[in-house]
Amino acid sequence: MxxxxxxxxxxxxxxxxxxxxxxxxxxxxxxxxxxxxxxxxxxxxxxxxxxxxxxxxxxxxxxxxxxxxxxxxxxxxxxxxxxxxxxxxxxxxxxxxxxxxxxxxxxxxxxxxxxxxxxxxxxxxxxxxxxxxxxxxxxxxxxxxxxxxxxxxxxxxxxxxxxxFTETQTAKYTQNPITCSPKTTIQFAAKVMTKNIINSIVVTENNLPVGIMTDKDIRTKIGTGLFKITDPVEAIMTSPVITFPENITVAEAQIARLKHKVSHLCITKDGTTNTELVGILAEHDLNLIQGNNPFLLTKQIKLAKDAETLKYIRTKASELTKGYIDQEIPIYFVTKVISEINTAITKRAIRLSIKEIGTESPVSYTWLALGSQGRKEQLLMTDQDNALVFENVPEEQLAETKKYFLELASKVTQKLHIVGFEYCPANIMASNPKWCLSVNEWKHQFKDWIKHPTSDKILNSIIFFDFEYIYGDQKLYDKMTKAVFKYIQKKQVFLGFLSKVTIENPAPLGFFKQFLVEADGENKDQFNIKNRAIRPLVDAARIFSLLHNISANNTIERYEKLMEIEPQNSDVFESCANAFKILLQFRTSQGLTNNDNGKFVDINNLSKADRLKLKSCFKPIKNIQESLKLRFNVSQIP
The missing domain is CATH 2.60.120.10 (Jelly Rolls)
Known part of the structure; x- marks a missing residue:
């Protein structure tokens, strides 16, 4: 029977x-x-x-x-x-x-x-x-x-x-996915899903994906009575879909899911919605990698009720980073994953803080990350750099509006401090009234920095020109970005001042090819890998990106864009990108091993191979600084 x-x-x-x-x-x-x-x-x-x-x-x-x-x-x-x-x-x-x-x-x-x-x-x-x-x-x-x-x-x-290490392999997706047309009734599509034991159905027109309906859509939109079961699928489908080509790796899929917050990716011939649908990559396809992975961590972040829980999760993210570094996973992939986790933690800290205040913001605003987080290169638990921009308001409302955002920023920075991101020693945080401003105030400040480049203003430019959207109204972020590029195009001599500061940073090696180490202080006889090696590459990438209106903030991405824009100098830019990858991976590894920010390296404790590896990164630094000197006539800058 x-x-x-x-x-x-x-x-x-x-x-x-x-x-x-x-x-x-x-x-x-x-x-x-x-x-x-x-x-x-x-x-x-x-x-x-x-x-x-x-x-x-x-x-x-x-x-x-x-x-x-x-x-x-x-x-x-x-x-x-x-x-x-x-x-x-x-x-x-x-x-x-x-x-x-x-x-x-x-x-x-x-x-x-x-x-x-x-x-x-x-x-x-x-x-x-x-x-x-x-x-x-x-x-x-x-x-x-x-x-x-x-x-x-x-x-x-x-x-x-x-x-x-599965994340570097091509993801296995379901071929020939079940589909329906936009006008198909929800009831009929649900029966098809039940018959085929699937939790989603792709909505297509002429075999091009236009949307997707999942079990969750049926529960939240039909089960709650928002729509009728006789309505067409297009009424509740998620659209547009996120598409990728057939050779998508698990790593790419992970990042896409983190970024777009979706459970399904559509696979098409060329990776766009303009070509034939060939497969569907679902959450369960990616959940073969279990344990301490980005998806489990982001799930936990969404459920976190307080900063202490976020701290615990960020500790797990550090373990994840260490695993990636130990396995020599490409640093570009590592920075993308950990940056998404850091962003998710910041967003959760903001939402928890708004809940504490008890009222929504009086006007739209944007939370900005600066420095290494703004460049999506913050792999270690370094100090926080952030700012806030809010919508322009009448003069009589400015004080009260700023009061709300300063209270919000104070709560957020406090939570990030509990998580493990120390307060910025220079107080470059949104909780500082100097860095919690309206759009017009920020524009005026940027313009002043560029027109009157004193040493303090140049230093601020170096920090603030890596600002990145984290949370809120992205239109405000876009306005600020356009303003910066507009002012610099009108006064490109400002890039010469930035170049001069970059070139004045001492070379990593002395006359006899020995590492230039700290002469005194707490870190005496140690090599400052951040200031002497990583920072010159970061600063140079920023200057060339400002010259060419490149909106990307990530240093590796900037150099890759520069290789396309200036193919005649692609060798220099490529060598800088490779050197930066090695240095960032080295610093991260040192920081995880020593449980610190990885800024200082004890040269005497390095193997000969590691010392040679570090020295190999210094020639690109010299070359890019020479390029800055010639391109921006640094010798003419007072």
């Missing part, structure tokens, strides 16, 4: 890893032995430090929150949705639960016997490889000697997976 329940369970499991790696017969054996469990909202499944169950679990319906207690507080670590596994690691490691699990809403979960799964691990290497990479351990290298023989019961050793 046919086992209908087991068949239904099999149909569910086959779409989720690692069960999608198993043949149907093996999967049916699992389905027949699964325990179905129902939990009401907030009901505990297991608690932190409990003995492990005989089952691990997969969410069939609803959502399960994972939590951890620490310092007398309860932290939400993750929310598991449909198809997510949890409770596996303690069974593999034969240890108590490191976190608790409870139903976030009414939920049904499947319990899978670990004893049954042990045999599957032995017989199906692809499953064991998946579990090693995804669930077995939170350590950086699960294949290290100290873990051999401990990851799985009855397994003495498992060889390392080739190229196990």
């Amino acid at each position: 046919k086992n209908t329940i087991a068949e239904r369970i099999l149909d569910f499991l086959k779409d989720f890893p690692p069960f999608n790696l198993l043949p149907k017969g093996t999967l049916m054996d699992i389905a027949k032995n699964i325990e179905i469990k129902y939990f009401e909202k907030d009901q505990i499944i297991f608690d932190q430090n409990d003995n492990p169950h005989k089952h691990f679990y997969i969410v069939y319906e609803g959502a399960i929150r994972l939590y951890r207690f620490g310092e007398d507080k309860k932290y939400i670590v993750d929310i598991c949705d449909e198809g997510d596994l949890f409770g596996l690691r303690p069974l593999i490691m034969k240890e108590n639960y490191l976190m608790g699990a409870a139903a976030n809403e009414e939920s049904i979960i499947y319990g899978i016997p670990i004893q049954l799964f042990n045999d599957i691990i032995l017989n199906f290497p692809t499953v064991s490889q998946f579990l090693i990479a995804s669930f077995a351990t939170n350590t950086r290298d699960p294949f290290a000697d100290k873990h051999k023989g401990k990851l799985f019961a009855n397994i003495n050793a498992i060889s390392k997976i080739e190229n196990n």
Whole structure:
């Protein structure tokens, strides 16, 4: 007699890893032995430090929150949705639960016997490889000697997976996705989704993607009564869709999801909405990389209720950075991921602060990041540099308006300080009335800096011309950007003053090719890698970008744009970009090792290879400074 329940369970499991790696017969054996469990909202499944169950679990319906207690507080670590596994690691490691699990809403979960799964691990290497990479351990290298023989019961050793850093690989997406037209009724589209056991349907016209409808759209827009089930799909679909070409890497997909806050990416022939749809890349496709990854961290950020929780999450981001650096992952990718996390933390700090104040802002405003965060290069816990611009108001309203934003900025900078971003020693923060201004006040200030470039104003320009939009009304940010480029085009001699300051920064090496180290003070005999090596490259990229109206702030991106604009000088710009990557990676590694900002390096503790590697970065610095000297007639600047 046919086992209908087991068949239904099999149909569910086959779409989720690692069960999608198993043949149907093996999967049916699992389905027949699964325990179905129902939990009401907030009901505990297991608690932190409990003995492990005989089952691990997969969410069939609803959502399960994972939590951890620490310092007398309860932290939400993750929310598991449909198809997510949890409770596996303690069974593999034969240890108590490191976190608790409870139903976030009414939920049904499947319990899978670990004893049954042990045999599957032995017989199906692809499953064991998946579990090693995804669930077995939170350590950086699960294949290290100290873990051999401990990851799985009855397994003495498992060889390392080739190229196990999945983020650099081409993402596997679902080909030939299910589609419908914009005029299809929501009811019919939902039936198609149910029949095909999918949680989304792509809306197309002439096979070009124009939108997407997901389970979430049906829950939040139909289930709440905002729309009728007989309405067309176009009424509730998300549009436009985010598209990528067929060779998208997991890294690119991760960044796109972080940036656009979407769960699905459409894959087209050329990566735009103007060519044929060939696939769909869903959140579950990317969730094969488990543990301490950007998505789990950003989920936690959204749920954070206070600055202490944000601090805990940022600590996890530092561990993520260390893992990337240790694996020698391209620094450009690392900066993008960590910058998105830093941005998410700042946004959450702003929202929490507005909630504390109890009233929304009186006019539109924009929170700006400056310095390394503005350039999306803040990998370490350095001090904060930020500013705030608000919409122009009548003179009689200016004082009261500024009072609100100074209160908001004070609360935000305080929270960022708790997170670990120290207050700026020079007080270049939005909580300082000097840097909390209206659009007109900012424009006037920029104009004054450029027209009357005294030493203080040049220093401010170096810091503030890397401002980047973080939160609020982006139109205000755009106005400021246009104003800066407009003023500089009218007075390009100002770039000569900036160049002079950059060139006056002493070269990294002395006459006898020795490192120029600090002569006295707390860091005596140490090399200042930030000021002597990284800063000249950053400053030069900024100056050339201002010359060519390049809106990008990131140093690597600036040099790449300059290579396109000035192909005759592409060798110089490329060498600068490569040197900057090496220096930034070196500084980050030093900072993580020494638990500081990585600014100073003890040359005597470096290997000969590392010293040579650093010295190889100094020739591009000399070359780009020579270019600045000639291009902007620095010798003529008083």
